[in-house]
Amino acid sequence: MSRLFTEAKRRLKTASKYIDIDPDVLEKLKYPQETLSASLLIRMDDGSRRSFKAWRCRYDDTRGPTKGGIRFYPSVCLDEIMALSFWMTFKCAVANLPFGGGKGGVAVNAQKLSKSELEKLSRTYVKAFSKFIGPDRDIPAPDMYTNSMVMGWMADEYSAIVGQPSPAVITGKPLELGGSQGRKDATGYGGYLVIRHLEKEFELHPKKSSVIIQGFGNAGFHCAKLLHQDGYKIIGICDSKTGLYDKSGLDPIALYDNKIKLGALFNQYTPPSVTQMSNTKLLEEKCDLLIPAALENQITALNAENIKASVICELANGPITFAADEILAKNNITVIPDILANAGGVIVSYFEWVQNKAGYYWEEDEVRTKLKQRIEPEAHKIWNLKLELGIDMRTAAYVLALERINAAVSAHGTKAFFVS
Numbered sequence: 001m002s003r004l005f006t007e008a009k010r011r012l013k014t015a016s017k018y019i020d021i022d023p024d025v026l027e028k029l030k031y032p033q034e035t036l037s038a039s040l041l042i043r044m045d046d047g048s049r050r051s052f053k054a055w056r057c058r059y060d061d062t063r064g065p066t067k068g069g070i071r072f073y074p075s076v077c078l079d080e081i082m083a084l085s086f087w088m089t090f091k092c093a094v095a096n097l098p099f100g101g102g103k104g105g106v107a108v109n110a111q112k113l114s115k116s117e118l119e120k121l122s123r124t125y126v127k128a129f130s131k132f133i134g135p136d137r138d139i140p141a142p143d144m145y146t147n148s149m150v151m152g153w154m155a156d157e158y159s160a161i162v163g164q165p166s167p168a169v170i171t172g173k174p175l176e177l178g179g180s181q182g183r184k185d186a187t188g189y190g191g192y193l194v195i196r197h198l199e200k201e202f203e204l205h206p207k208k209s210s211v212i213i214q215g216f217g218n219a220g221f222h223c224a225k226l227l228h229q230d231g232y233k234i235i236g237i238c239d240s241k242t243g244l245y246d247k248s249g250l251d252p253i254a255l256y257d258n259k260i261k262l263g264a265l266f267n268q269y270t271p272p273s274v275t276q277m278s279n280t281k282l283l284e285e286k287c288d289l290l291i292p293a294a295l296e297n298q299i300t301a302l303n304a305e306n307i308k309a310s311v312i313c314e315l316a317n318g319p320i321t322f323a324a325d326e327i328l329a330k331n332n333i334t335v336i337p338d339i340l341a342n343a344g345g346v347i348v349s350y351f352e353w354v355q356n357k358a359g360y361y362w363e364e365d366e367v368r369t370k371l372k373q374r375i376e377p378e379a380h381k382i383w384n385l386k387l388e389l390g391i392d393m394r395t396a397a398y399v400l401a402l403e404r405i406n407a408a409v410s411a412h413g414t415k416a417f418f419v420s
């Protein structure tokens with residue numbers, strides 16, 4: 001068993017010390033309920049055939065159908081998918097959604113595929129996993145290097161396989177295929193809502209606080225944009241290729257527009273006041289709020305001591321290791337954990353699923369209001385649990401989730417343990 005999944009489970013062990021939990025529930029949560037691996041063989045544009053390894057994992061469905069994204073990334077492996085599906089189980093419980101956790105992935109550099117190769121790969125993924133996923137069984141969504149276009153192809157393929165339109169099988173779809181208003185920026189918006197809701201507790205101020213963001217994709221860009229619009233000073237942004245730093249403040253909207261147009265964050269329109277900086281160095285620059293919004297394992301025992309932010313908001317899944325958490329806590333750095341900070345995405349995915357099932361669609365304002373109504377009280381509960389038990393926010397979030405999973409297992413009775 002490799003490291004990410006083992007690391008992920010250490011959070012569970014820590015949280016279980018603070019509540020009275022049935023040991024059988026901990027045993028049940030030790031390994032995923034089921035995983036499926038496949039090899040996706042597609043014909044490339046040049047006529048050759050290539051195969052890509054792919055996985056889907058349903059971690060636990062005690063609270064409802066499993067839910068979680070599909071990631072297209074070269075280093076994706078089963079261990080990572082298991083860790084991500086474990087986190088999804090707890091994230092859905094933190095958000096109090098009627099879902100368990102799942103995740104999927106393909107080991108591929110999606111940026112190197114043509115559009116038609118990407119479509120073939122997406123459709124082949126669904127063919128391989130069509131019996132594993134389903135609107136009441138396991139519901140995928142976008143994650144790194146997958147987007148609404150990919151979700152649209154996947155929903156379309158699934159509908160063709162089952163012989164009827166089945167939009168509720170996947171969320172994060174284009175609006176034209178049953179997507180929800182407000183899904184595109186939901187993860188960034190959710191993180192923004194949590195930051196603004198607990199701003200006083202974090203001692204952050206829109207007109208005074210500085211922010212550095214690692215990862216400038218769906219999650220990172222939208223959060224940066226909203227914070228910038230409220231007056232937060234975004235002093236650092238990086239993507240996989242480069243980092244930009246400007247003490248006097250960056251304009252994330254202009255940077256994003258230029259990145260889309262020109263394909264690079266640093267380009268001919270980058271203002272002269274901006275310094276290029278490596279991803280690693282940017283993480284260690286002084287700021288009030290640091291937002292990792294790219295990959296796992298970015299803050300580890302090797303660099304945690306160098307982090308100078310006061311608050312870290314984990315928009316990415318698993319960007320801080322267990323060992324780094326301890327160092328950050330010792331240095332009084334508050335961490336808003338991923339299972340709360342980036343839950344906006346799965347919350348609006350839940351709204352999309354509800355709309356698909358009802359065949360009745362909501363306006364964007366309604367989606368945003370409902371997201372706010374759902375995420376803020378959970379953020380508040382986690383903050384209060386932290387104070388009450390004298391623990392960090394991550395442990396408090398796991399305590400809240402574990403209590404809910406424990407209650408669901410007990411409500412199922414022996415069925416939850418597959419005892420006949």
Ligand code: NAD
Pocket residue numbers: 142143144145146187214215216217218219220238239240241279293294295296315316317342343345346
């Ligand atoms: P995305 O593909 O839209 O963007 C990823 C960004 O990270 C890109 O800007 C990319 O250049 C950057 N990046 C990649 N490698 C990097 C590196 N080594 N250093 C710095 N930047 C790097 O992906 P996303 O959807 O924004 O997902 C980002 C993170 O947020 C992931 O951990 C994902 O699991 C998590 N997340 C996303 C959602 C969602 O709804 N999109 C929901 C919950 C969690």
